[in-house]
Amino acid sequence: MLHKIVLCLCLAGFMSSSMAAKDVTADQKKLAQTVFELERSVAILQLSTASLGDYQSLSTKMAHVKSLEYRVNFLGNLTFLLCMSLVVFFFRLRHQQKRLAALESRLDRQEIGAVNKDD
Template sequence: MLYRLVLCVFLSFLASFSMAEQMSAEDEKKLAKTVVELERSVAVLQLSTASLGDYQSLATKIAHVNALEYRVNFLGNLTFLLFMSLVVFFFKLRHQQKRLLALEQREIEKSNQQESKDVK
C-alpha cells in the first residue's frame, strides 16, 4: 500500500512538472513574440519621425554596407578558388610523386637485371 502511495505521488510530481514546463515554454513564446512586435513598432515609429537627412544618411550607410558585402563575397570566392587550386596542386603533386617512384623502381629493376647479367 505504501509503495502505491509513493508511486502515485511520484507520478503526480512528474505530471505537474511536465505541465509546468509546457506552460513556461508557451509563456516564453508569447513573450518573444511580444518583444519582436514591440521592436518592430519602435522601428516604425523612428522611421516615421525621421527627416530627409536621416533617410539620406541611411541610404548612404546601406550603400556602404552593400559595397562591403560585395568585397566580402569577392574575397570569399577568391579564398575558395585558392583553396581549390591548392587541393588540385597537391593531388597532381601526389600523382607525380607516384609516377616518379614507379620510374625509379623500374630503373632499379633494370640495373639489378643488368648486374645479374653481368655477373653471369
C-alpha cells in the same frame, strides 16, 4: 467521511494552483505581445518623423554595407578557389610521386639486370 473531505480539499487545492499557473502564463504572453506592439509603434513613429538627412545618411550607410558585402563575397570566392587549386595541386603531386617511384623502381631493376649480365 473525513478522509473523503480531506481528499476533495487536496484535489481542489491542486486544481486551483494549476489553473492559477495557466492564467499567469496567459497574462505574461498577453503582456509580452502588448510590449512588442508598443515597440513596433515607437519604431514606426521614429521613422515617420525622420528628416531627409536621416534618410540620406541611412542610404549611404546601406551603400557602404552593400560594398562590404560584395568584397566579402569576392574574398570568399577567391579563398574557395585557392583551396580547390591546392587540392588539385596535391593530387597531381601525389600522382607525380607515384610515377617517379615507379620509374625509379624500373631503373633499379634494369641496373640489377645489367649487373647480373656482366657477371
